[in-house]
Amino acid sequence: MASPPSSQRTLSAFPLVTAEEFDAACRAFLNRVHVVGDTVMGWSSIRLHNRTTSSILSISRKIGHGSAHHNDGLYSNPRMDQGLRWEALEDDPEALIRTPEPSALQVFYDILLSPTYQVPVLYFQLRQGNQPGPLGIDAVYQYLVPDQYKNELQSVGIMGGISFGYHPDSGTPAFFVHPCQTADAMRRITGQRCITPESYLIIWLGLVGHRLGLQLPKELFTTERMLNSRVP
Amino acid sequence: MDSKATWGSIQKAVWDGRLPLQITLAPSESRTYDQTDPYLISYPRISYLPSLLPRLRTFFASSLIDPNTNPHQGWFSFEGVPLKWHYPVGLLYDLYAGADPASKGGTDTDLASVSDEDPLPWRLTVHFSDWPDEELVRLDADGMVMHDAFINSVKEADFLRNGTAKGIMTLSKEDSSGLWEAVRDVDLPLFQRISNVLIPPPSQPFRNVPIRLFLPLPPDSGSPSLKVVQSPIPPSILPSSGSASVAASQSILPAARGPQPQTIGSALNMLLPHLFPSRRTPVLAKPVLHGAAVPMSAPVEEVVRCSGYGDGWVYIVIRMMG
Numbered sequence: 182m183a184s185p186p187s188s189q190r191t192l193s194a195f196p197l198v199t200a201e202e203f204d205a206a207c208r209a210f211l212n213r214v215h216v217v218g219d220t221v222m223g224w225s226s227i228r229l230h231n232r233t234t235s236s237i238l239s240i241s242r243k244i245g246h247g248s249a250h251h252n253d254g255l256y257s258n259p260r261m262d263q264g265l266r267w268e269a270l271e272d273d274p275e276a277l278i279r280t281p282e283p284s285a286l287q288v289f290y291d292i293l294l295s296p297t298y299q300v301p302v303l304y305f306q307l308r309q310g311n312q313p314g315p316l317g318i319d320a321v322y323q324y325l326v327p328d329q330y331k332n333e334l335q336s337v338g339i340m341g342g343i344s345f346g347y348h349p350d351s352g353t354p355a356f357f358v359h360p361c362q363t364a365d366a367m368r369r370i371t372g373q374r375c376i377t378p379e380s381y382l383i384i385w386l387g388l389v390g391h392r393l394g395l396q397l398p399k400e401l402f403t404t405e406r407m408l409n410s411r412v413p
Numbered sequence: 414m415d416s417k418a419t420w421g422s423i424q425k426a427v428w429d430g431r432l433p434l435q436i437t438l439a440p441s442e443s444r445t446y447d448q449t450d451p452y453l454i455s456y457p458r459i460s461y462l463p464s465l466l467p468r469l470r471t472f473f474a475s476s477l478i479d480p481n482t483n484p485h486q487g488w489f490s491f492e493g494v495p496l497k498w499h500y501p502v503g504l505l506y507d508l509y510a511g512a513d514p515a516s517k518g519g520t521d522t523d524l525a526s527v528s529d530e531d532p533l534p535w536r537l538t539v540h541f542s543d544w545p546d547e548e549l550v551r552l553d554a555d556g557m558v559m560h561d562a563f564i565n566s567v568k569e570a571d572f573l574r575n576g577t578a579k580g581i582m583t584l585s586k587e588d589s590s591g592l593w594e595a596v597r598d599v600d601l602p603l604f605q606r607i608s609n610v611l612i613p614p615p616s617q618p619f620r621n622v623p624i625r626l627f628l629p630l631p632p633d634s635g636s637p638s639l640k641v642v643q644s645p646i647p648p649s650i651l652p653s654s655g656s657a658s659v660a661a662s663q664s665i666l667p668a669a670r671g672p673q674p675q676t677i678g679s680a681l682n683m684l685l686p687h688l689f690p691s692r693r694t695p696v697l698a699k700p701v702l703h704g705a706a707v708p709m710s711a712p713v714e715e716v717v718r719c720s721g722y723g724d725g726w727v728y729i730v731i732r733m734m735g
Contacts, residue, residue: 234642296643297569314546344565345550345558347497349641354550361568361578 191375196367197299198381204236206378207292211238213379213401221400225287232350235294240395244286244324284310286324290395292382293349300363301382303389304348304355314354318343321356325394334392342392358389420719427703427720428601430458432506433534436465436489438473442541449476453534457599458503458703459723462489462496462537463552463559464597469539482541485552490538495545498552499562501722506535507701507730508627508639514701514732563593563724570623570725571611573645580611596723604723612725615718621645622675622713623726626684626700646680648714649673677716677729678709688731701730 192202207229214227223242230237291304306315307324321343326334334342348355366388367381376384386397434456440447452472456465466484474480489496491509506512512532544551552558564581571580581589588607595604613619626642649672673679677700681689688698693709700707703720707729717727 234644296645297572299645317551344561346499346562346565347550352639353547359565359568361572365578 189377191377192381194299195376195381196364196371198294198301198378199299200235200294202378202381203294203301204231206382207236207238209377209379210382217398217400221398223396223398230350234296237350238292240290240292242288242290242395244288244394286316288325288394290390290393291348291350291355292390295360298360298363300360300367301385301389302357302360302363303393303395304357305393306353306355315356318345318356321393326392327394330392358393363389420715423719424605425601428457428459428599428604430503430703431455432458432502434502435534435536436469436539437536438476439490439538439540442478443473443476444478445476449473451536452539456502458506459501459596460599461498461500461559461563461597462502462505463487463498463556466539466552470541473539473541477541479542483554485554485556486544487539487541487552488544488549490540491535495548496537497549498559499550499566500728503703504627504722504728504730506532507704508629510535512704514699514704514706516706560590560593563596564589566724566726567592567611570721573621573623574613574619574725576620580613584611592723612718619648619714619717622648622680622717623721624680624713624717625726625728626681627728627730628685628688629730629732642684644684646675646683646713648675648712650675650679674712674714676709677707677711677713680713681709681731685731695734698731698733701732702727 192198198206211227211229214222219227225241225243227238227240230239287308289306289308292301293304294300295302305321305325307320308315309320322331322335342358343356344359345354345356347353363385367385370384370388371381383397383401386395390396432455434452434454436452436454437447438449440449443449452469454465463485466487469487470482470484488498491505494509496505496509500508507514510532550558550562568578568581572578574580584592584607588610591603592607592611594600595607624643624646628640628642630640651672676692678689678692678694681700682692685698690696691709695706695709700709702716707716713727717725721727
């Protein structure tokens with residue numbers, strides 16, 4: 182399947198991303214996920230929302246107690262999150278069948294483009310069952326941050342690498358990974374190579390998402406060697 | 414030098430700006446329901462509401478039904494709307510109180526007398542329980558959350574001004590926390606000393622100008638009650654003759670076709686063309702800053718340098734006219 186031309190061009194202002202490039206990156210990534218199949222991803226859902234300022238890529242994942250790699254009960258009630266405007270996958274027959282058990286943990290990730298830093302920013306909320314309000318920072322470290330990153334994330338800034346602020350679109354409280362170091366980190370990782378918007382997003386997910394439990398399965402990359410920017 | 418002196422006086426006026434607040438304990442938390450005496454204070458516009466919490470907790474201690482609440486569990490509301498504590502109180506007032514901004518000709522007395530209720534003192538409610546988790550970020554006992562939010566905001570302004578995050582990184586640890594203390598304690602001399610390190614001198618123009626626009630939305634338009642608009646705003650704009658001729662004109666006629674300063678009017682016209690069809694005259698809406706209508710002709714960089722909030726940002730509330 183041919184991708185839209187804009188997703189194949191290299192970034193115009195690397196390590197920064199324009200709104201158009203970010204949108205192209207999200208669309209290309211969404212296509213890739215759909216080709217691999219939603220169940221392989223281990224996510225409850227992935228959606229792209231269009232806003233006038235920037236696209237928002239929303240991913241949600243259920244966290245099983247000690248069984249994070251199983252896909253049991255993958256599809257939970259999409260209406261449990263009002264704050265991040267969760268929407269059901271209309272074409273998913275299972276979407277409304279299973280309801281979450283009261284203690285089920287669900288994480289909602291929203292990836293947006295920062296209008297200040299012009300890099301993607303990861304906002305996220307961790308919610309438990311029907312409990313009102315998102316869970317706090319301790320639960321974030323307990324359930325989302327892999328052990329090898331805990332010290333690193335807690336040692337920077339006033340409150341560590343994870344800040345608590347307001348979701349720029351919904352205005353609800355959400356955690357976010359502060360993006361002021363993102364451009365430098367992206368430059369260090371990729372060197373000065375010309376990369377496509379989608380490659381940028383995938384590297385960024387590996388850099389930032391990975392630290393907050395947003396893993397990409399290897400199946401995403403088995404169809405092609407995308408990081409070399411080769412067109413399939 | 415002359416304009417520098419004026420900048421200083423404007424900055425001092427901004428820091429001296431105060432709002433009379435009348436703060437009532439939420440009736441449901443009071444032993445005397447709605448008969449609790451209110452707390453009155455003249456409070457700096459650039460300050461943040463949570464700094465009042467220890468005083469308020471003490472003031473209302475004998476009235477509280479639940480004596481075990483802590484100051485950092487306190488939050489404020491106005492007419493039922495929880496107030497986001499990371500915005501300075503002056504901005505919250507400009508956003509929610511519905512007061513007419515002061516303008517060059519002074520406050521319109523006819524209008525003031527027509528309005529059914531005087532917005533001053535601004536009547537707020539303080540709560541020490543039932544934190545609105547879906548709307549407000551929780552505070553902590555040590556004030557770290559508030560400090561973190563402030564520094565994040567400072568970093569963003571710094572990044573816009575310089576195009577890098579290096580400015581705030583080069584501040585010493587003392588100056589970095591000193592900046593927050595200066596704003597918290599409304600200590601202008603300390604603030605100016607640290608600002609002189611952080612903010613490039615006027616001879617080095619900003620790359621972009623840290624300005625956010627707040628658009629109040631009608632109540633039926635969905636969950637967020639306001640929309641925040643932000644886009645990189647350069648402090649000067651190239652002449653409209655087109656970028657192709659710029660290089661040539663710069664080498665031949667350096668003075669004739671230089672970049673024009675970006676004004677409040679040109680920035681509003683660029684970001685919100687439907688609300689601001691003219692760069693010179695407010696037609697449908699007017700920009701409000703620190704309770705006053707901002708002149709459309711004011712250069713944005715000068716406005717930010719002399720009348721920014723403590724975090725370096727200028728927050729402009731867009732107010733519909735008529």
